[in-house]
Structures are given as structure tokens and as C-alpha cells.
Amino acid sequence: MAGTNSERELLTEGPAIVLVEPQMGENIGMVARAMANFGLAELRLVNPRDGWPNERAQATASKADHVIAGTKVYDTLEEAIADLNFVYATTARERDGFKPVRSPVVAAETLRTRFRAGEGVGILFGRERWGLSNEEVALADEIVTFPVNPAFASLNIAQAVLLMSYEWMKSGMDDLGEVRFQAMEQTPSTKEQLFGFFDQLEEALDARNYFHPPAKKPKMVDNLRAVLSRRAFTEQEISVLRGVISSLDRFSRQYPRGSRAPEKTKERPKDDSSGE
Template sequence: MAGTDRTAAIMAGGPAIVLVEPQLGENIGMVARAMANFGLSDLRIVNPRDGWPNEKAVAAASRADHVIEAARVFDRVEDAIADLSFVLATTARPRYSTKAVRGPDEANADLRVRMEAGQGCGILFGRERFGLSNEEVDLADEIVTFPVNPAFASLNIAQAVLLMSYEWMRSGTPFGGRPRFFAPDMAPADKSDLFRLFEHLEGALEGTGYFFPPEKRDTMIHNLRNMLTRAQFSEPEIRALRGVIRALTRAGQTQ
């Protein structure tokens, strides 16, 4: 569509867009173009199949060079979101997770408030063929799903990013769905702090025989991580919890 004003300042910022194991460079480029259309600029790519940088991505980005050139590549989802404190996972499939599920308008209104309060936020998008795994959804705080035709709920990555990017920009306009009065009492901790809590607690429980029988270990870990993520602990709260775990571990060793 024509109508681009070449003299206008480039809008930048917004939540991080995290693509998990994208297959095609063209899709990454179209994601960058969608982000640029609506003022997003933080693109993070986890383990792209065809490597990075990618000439096909540059071509498909249609001059969204500032997004492509600033894109960062990570080996793991955990690394890509470690500096964020609030993360959404996009999915078209019902999950057995107990996380809150929002539509794109409500989710972006909440993101806007959180980011204006200084929180780092991001949105996970899954693979072209099967989206995000349950384990990856476990790393997020909430789920976003789109109000699509249930008989044909197939969106490609660029379409999904476009929808979320559009709602992000719309949330910044007057009466765009933002709550009038809301401010989190305590900012959630970065995901890196939460991941260390996971490792600390699971390591402590491992030595107690908690994960029994062995075939239920993955399900038990899934449930624990869901509970801990849903709480949205602050960094001081996580430090306090890790202190509790250390104290209990020492007490168990002296008995």
C-alpha cells in the first residue's frame, strides 16, 4: 500500500517479538515489515533453521532495515527472554495450562501499561508447522489467542505478528482499551531470575525423592513451573524464596 512518508521519524520500541525456530527467511522478513508498520523494533530470533543473517529475510522486509539489522539471534528461548519480566505466548490451540488466556486487544492494553511502568515485555511466536511446544508456553506468563474461524485457525507467523503489532499501536491511542487506573504494586522479576528459581527448587527436590514415580517427573515439573510463573514474583520475592530453599536444604542435611 502506498502512502509512506519518507520524512517521518521512525517509530521504535514496543514489546520484543520473539520468533522460535522460524524456518523461512521470507517469513522473518515479513515479520520485520509488519513490526515496522506499527512501530515495533525489538526482533529476537531463536535458532533460525537457515541461519542468520539471511538475504531472503532482507528482501522480504521491504526496507524495514532498522528491524532486520538490529535483530538478535539466540540458541534457546530462555536466553531470548531472560531480560524480560512479562512474556506472552501466542497459540491457536487449547492448552492444558492453567495460565490466563487473553485476546490481542486486551493483551496489548496490559502490555502498554506494563511497559510504561518500566517492565520489559515480549511475545513468543512459534514455528510455522506446529507453533510453540508446551514447554515453551510454560515459560510465558499468559497466553494470547486470536478470534479466528475455528474451522480454519491457521495463521502464518507474519499474520500473527501483524495482528499483535496493530493492537499494540491501537492500545496507545485515546480510549484504545487501556485501563484508566492501574499500576502493578511490584514489578515482576526478569525471567533469568525465575529460571534460576526453577533450577534451584527442582535441584533441591531431586535429592528428596519428590519426583516419583520417574515417569511423572515431566508433568510434576510442568505443574511447578506453571504455579511459579503465574505468581509473577518480584526479584526480592524470588531472593526470599531461594533463601527458604537454602535453609530447608541445610536443615535436611543436618538431620
């Protein structure tokens, strides 16, 4: 996968990710990386087992330094979510049924709506080995559960954060707009450019006796143009294709890269100076 791009806008908004008593620094680092991938930056840790800061978390964060640097540590879950208005608890286990259970898609949309309204929102993730306790789930407003294989339902903490972070970003695609999701500008080709490409291609094929027998050439040309005009090419794509054809015209398969065919050496006349 491609690395970071310092020339693009760094997304750093969204729900707080709250890890309750995370055990391994490596997992915290992978969580930070997952968050950064999808534009989240606020990481809160409740009583991390190995303390904070953590060198292993830094090493596995894969340059998600802004997430690591901004991480806050709390002694209790109550303190970690005290300033938030709405919180989801993630869990794969069946609970008592007193709280609504949402899918990741619905949860992300709810978080997005509340975030737009100015509310503080967060998502709770439990310990690597056994998740959140019932008492901790009780502090959340709703539950989010992932659709997983019932016989193999365990997700590691970084995977769970990645899934929710992805759904968060997906829920805001309309907000991302021109600045955040700018694809490279592509200018549609004109018909004149397309016809020029056709002419160049047909000349190159004609020189190689592609249109054989000659009587079938008109039909073969029609078929070729039909195939190549099924979609609208951009100017850049036409340029690439014409460059390929030009290269084929310059260099043959037998003598690639501009090498010339070896010149035949003329047979030297016999030396008759011996007088024999």
C-alpha cells in the same frame, strides 16, 4: 498502499517480538515488515533454521531495514527472554488451562501498561508448521489467542505478528499525540468563504439554464444550499470546489482544454477570369 515517509517520525518502541525456530527467511522478512508498519523494532530469533543474517529475509522486509539490522539471535528461548519481565505466548491450540488466556486487545493493553511502567515485555511466536511446544508456552506468563474460524484456525507467522502489532499500536493511540499522528492541518472555512462558493456555483448553473422553470429557482437554490451545507467544509475543500467550477466555466464539454470552435470557412467566389 503508500510507501515509507522519511520525513515522519520512525516509531521503534514496544514489546520484543520473539520468533522460536523460524524456518524461512521470507517469513522473517514479512514479520519485520509487519513490525515496522506498527512501530515495533525489536526482533529476536531463537535458533533460526537457515541461520542469520539471511538475504531472503532482507529482500522481503520491504525496507524495514532498521528491524533487520537490529535483529538478535539466541540459541535458546530461555536466553531470548531472560531480560524480560512479562511475556505472552501466542497459540491457537487449547492448553492445560494453568495460564490465563487473553484476547489480542486485552493482551496489548496489558503490554502497554507494563511497558509504560518500565518493564521489559515480549510476545512469543512459534514455528510456522506447529507453533510453540507446551514447554515453551510454560515459560510465558500468559497466553494470547486470536479469534479465528475454528475450522480454519491456522495463521502464518507474519499474519500473527501483524495482528498483535496492530493491537499494540491501537492500544497507544492516546500516546501518539500530535507528533506521531499529525493529519494535514485543515482550517475550517468561514461562512463568507462558503457563501462565495454558493454564489459562484449558482452563477455557473444559471448560465447553463439549470434553474428551470425560473419560478422554481428560489426553492432549487434553497435545496442546493441545504445539501452543500450539511457538513463543515475546510478552506482547502472550498478552494478545490471553486477550482472545479472555474474550470467548467472556462471550457465547454464540446470544446475542452481551451480549444476554440472551428471558424466557418467563407465560400470563395467563383473565378470569372476565364471569360466564358
